[in-house]
Amino acid sequence: MHRVALLLGLLFVTVHGLRNVDYHYDEFFPSAKAFSEDLEGASSDVETATKDREDLSPNYKDPSPNTAEEIPEKKPKETPNHDTSLLQGGVIEVNAGEGPTGFNPFGGLPGFGKFPGLFSFGGLFGSDGPNFQPWWKGDHVCVEREESTDDEDKSNSNSSAESSKRKNQTENVFSTSISLSxxxxxxxxxxxxxxxxxxGIVKTFTVRYKCCYGYKRKEGASGCTEEVELKPLLDTINDVGGKEFSNLIKTTGLEDKFKNENITVFVPSDEALSEFTDRMLELNQVDVYRRRRDARNALSSHDLVLSHITPGFIDLNDLNNEDVLLGEKxxxxxxxxxxxxxxxxxxITANCVRVTKENNLASNGIAHVVDGVIAPATQSLREIIDQHPQLTYFRRLLEKTDLAKNLKDDGHFTIFAPTDEGFNSLDEKTRQKIMRGEQCAKNIVKNHVILHTVCSSAIVGNATTHNVAGDSLNFERTDDGSISIDGKAKIIKKDIVAKNxxxxxxxxxxxxxxxxxxxEILEKQNFTKFRQLIDEAGLTSEIDSSENATVFVPSDEALSQPEAVKILDSVKGDKEKLKELIQYHTIGKKLESCDMNNNQMIKTNDGEQELRLNLYSTVPLFANIINRATVNCARLIGYDEKACGSVVHEVNKVLVPPTDTVFDIVNSNENYSTLAEIIKGTEAEEILKQSNQSITLVAPTNEAFEKLEPxxxxxxxxxxxKANVFVKNHILSEVLCCAGVSSQGWGFNNMIPTVSEHQVQISKNENGDIRVGKAQITECDNVATNGVVHTINRVLLPRRTRVPNIGFFLFDI
Incomplete structure (x- = not known):
């Protein structure tokens, strides 16, 4: 109990002490310096570099202790960064420069990193015992140190004025040296x-502990206590199952290279090399170990061996996803x-060949066993596409859409390239349109390109990734090993490896x-009735050729409602009126849900008619979270169905252009005759007439007025x-459609302001009944040019507004 209290006290002091300091966390890692009990070994090395270091030398290097054993130097590689997403099944999209694991690499509590001595099971909680020693403080652990200055590049690119400004700002915050670990x-x-x-001079010090070369960790032991027998590299290749490859090394005259140089080699297993040999024999190649794409790309046995090696000692545990090693060839x-x-x-894969046994140490190198022969990557993606005999259509399409330039040589892409036979499987009209660059040819190309490397061996069972357009591609590997994409295409030639x-x-x-x-979208999404209406109006060609268009499509169910049937009957046989009705559902620009605004008036393709778009929040306490939308009070029930240059939204009603103001609707309806009489001659009458208003009138019927005292x-x-105050109490100062009202939990009220600056409470019960104060809405959404009218069964009498338990303006957006 005392330990818990102590922990909470430490957290309070930490938070309280830092809350008034502007630590620029975009420049620094979260600090773990305060939690140094179990970091004593690491912090001592780091503190050597940081303590009392007011005047840091630009050329300063931390000295390595004499006890540290030398290991091969590896220079860190800078790699590009891309968005990440989890893939279902066997494939994960992994950032270049990051490891593949899905958990927090810093361990401990998520978001806080690992703080030994505080949040681990040792330290305050004492489970590790007083004599606990981490493995990296044990024997045969070597230390690597690196130092870099973070703002060297920035200082070169910024103007002197900007640099001076940044320096002054930094000095105001950091009066002394601050280190964050x-x-x-x-x-x-x-x-x-x-x-x-x-x-203002930011330096990064990295201290890395790892087993010295020739040693490895033993579970439960401190340090690296298990010594590895280091044999010559050729012997190690034989021991790991690469006898066939070893023989090939000797027959190609490369034996001395493997004896005298430090080399990392990817060793094809005997089975993999035998399969490769048999395949080459079947292709009637002159040289057993030669694979030809054409005469210029011939691969000799000598080159085959060289394509599997890289200089130096490469431990795969030290590499990141998408790292590239330079080969000997x-x-x-x-x-x-x-x-x-x-x-x-x-x-782990090397040029898309799976590594089955990694990091087999030898006296003069490291051997990694692979389950296939590694194809040398000597050409870029563009060079391969330009020369491949089965990709002539795809090459022309890349050129037509001007997207080939985006395949940068320093990138890492996957291209699912359709063969010429794939293009020929399209109908002639569609293929010609695509090859002319029409029918959103760019979208088609983007659907085939991914911003990271997806090797076929990484697809296990079902998997998903995302293309450069942000759309998902779904893979499935069947029992026979074939891979399908979105159930439409199959991979027929796997893993043609390029440099990028x-x-x-x-x-x-x-x-x-x-x-x-x-x-085509309407047909695919089963909007059959609206699709048929478009055909009857003769608008199919016009709508299909639209660019940057939006269509609000009533569902088949909406078109079957009695009100919709009545509307359609009124235009039946009149092609012009039907055409106007269809055009009222379309606008001449692409409007996705993320671009919508509340109370937005949008001109349609039907002349000067407009649609009114409203947005609503239905989440208590989060009025800024918009999750419901209406168009002319028809609810959007389907969003953002993308088409070629356009977008389709589904609505639950037929959209009909309003012709009357709120005032006109009241005066033309006999059920509102009493209300019309009261409105006449008041200030509120002018509000109801004004065309530039956006209001809601909750209109009591004559029957509702009969319930009043005479x-x-x-x-x-x-x-x-009195009439003016009364009518204004029935006019809401915004457009509220019935579809914008949602049921709220206990203690939450939807409070809507009226034009009289009072508020009325809106609620909806489990049966879907909507109440305004004590009145119930009996008829919804009579849309006007300046708002909407709802019918209620009781009058709303003005009264002083009580302060609700928890109230907020649900629709004040």
């Missing part, structure tokens, strides 16, 4: 990163990808919905001041 641990490494701001590269698997494991990605050949074109014509009714008719 963060540490994380993996199975093979413990790393601490410290950022030090010394009067000229202009050859090996791309490393890491894909998460179940139970927080990972699958990979190509998967597919047998069909993946046409996204965003490239379909509006009529004297009270007479006063309303005779006293225009």
């Amino acid at each position: 963060n540490c994380f641990e993996t199975a093979n490494k413990y790393e601490c990163i410290t950022k030090v701001n010394n009067h 000229e202009k050859n590269s090996i791309r490393i990808n890491a894909y998460p698997t179940k139970n927080f494991g990972k699958m 990605g990979v190509i998967q050949l597919i047998d069909k074109i993946l046409v996204p919905e965003s490239a379909l014509l509006i009529s 004297d009270d009714l007479k006063k309303l008719k005779d006293d225009k001041d």
Whole structure:
């Protein structure tokens, strides 16, 4: 109990002490410096670099302790960053430069990193015991140190004035040196990163603990106690099942290279190399180990071996997803990808060949076993597409859409490239449109490109990823090993590796919905009745050729409602009127849900007619969260169905242009005759007439007025001041459609202001009945040019507004 209190006290002091300091967290990692009990080993190294360091030398390097054993130097590689998304099944979209795991790499509590000695099971809670020692403080653990200055590049690019301004701002906040540290641990490494701001000069110190070369960790032991027998690299290749590859090394005259140089080699298993040999023999190649695309790309046995090696000692645990290794063969590269698997494991590939046994240490290198022969990556994606005999249509389409320029040489892409046979499977008219760059050809190309490398071996069962347009692509691997995409196309040639990605050949074109014509979208989404009306009006060609258009489509159910049937009967046989009705459901610009605004008036394609768009929140306490929309009080029940250059929204009513003001609606309805008499001659009459208003009138019927005392009714008719106050109490100062009212939990009220500056309470019960104060709405949504009219069964008498328990303006957006 005392320990819990102490922990809470520490947290309070930490938060209270920092709340008035402007620490620029975009420049620094969250601090773990305060929690140093279990970081003693790491912090001592870091503090050596940071303590009493007012005048840091630009060339300063932390000295390595004499006891540290030397290990090969590895330079950090800068890689581009892309959005990440979890993929269903076997594939994960992983940031370049990040590991594949889905958990917090800093351990401990999410968002706080791992703070040894406070949030771990040791330290305050004492479960680790007083003699606990982390593994990285044990024997045979080597230390690597790096130092960099973060703002070197920025200072070169900014003007002197901007630099001076930033320096002054920084000095105001940081009067002395401040260091912020963060540490994380993996199975093979413990790393601490410290950022030090010394009067605006930000330096990063990295201290990395790992097993010295030739040693590895033993479970439960401190340090790296298990010594690895380091044999010559050729012997190690034989031991891990690469005898066939070892023989190939000898026959190609490369034996001395493997004996005398430090090399990392990706070793094809004997089974994989035998399968490759058999496949080459079937293709009647002259050289058993030669694979030809054409004479210029011949691969000899000698080059085959070189395409599997890279200089130095490369531990795959030190690499990130999308890292690229330079091979021995000229202009050859090996791309490393890491894909998460179940139970927080990972699958590693090298040029899309799966690594089955990694990090087999030798005296002069490291051997990684792969389950296939690695194809050398010597060309870019564009070069492969330009030369591939089955991609002539796709090459022309890239050129026509001017998207080939986006396949940068330093990127990492996956292209699902349809073969010429795939293009020929389209009907002639559609293929010609696409090849001319019409029918949203750019959308079609974007649907085939992904901003990260997806190797076929990473697709296990069902998986999902996202293309450059942000749309999902769904994969399924069947029992026979074939892979389908969105149930439309199959991969027929896997893993054509390039220097900047990979190509998967597919047998069909993946046409996204965003490239379909509006009529095709309506047919696909089963809007059959509205689609038929468009045909009858002769507007199919006009709507399909529209660019940047929006269509509000009544569902088939909406078109079957009695009110809709009555509207359609009124235009039956009159093609012009039907055409006007259809055009009233379309606007001449692309309006997605994210671009909608409350009380927005939108001109339609039917002359000068307008649609009124309203947005509503139905979430208590969060009035700014908009999750419901109406058009002319018809509720949007389906959003953002993309078509070629256009968008389709589904509504639950037929849209009819209003012709009358609120005042006209009241005066033309016999059920409102008493109300009309009271309104006449009041200030409120002018409000109801004005065309530029956006109001809601809750209109009592004659029957509702009959419930009043005769004297009270007479006063309303005779006293225009009282009548004016009375009518204004029935006019809401915004447009409120019935579809915008939602049921609220206990204690929450929907309070809507009236033009008389009073408020009325709006509620909806479980049966869908809507009440305004004590009156019930009996007829909804009589849309006017300046608002909407609802019929109520009781009058609303003015009274002093009580303060509700919890009230808010639900529709004040």
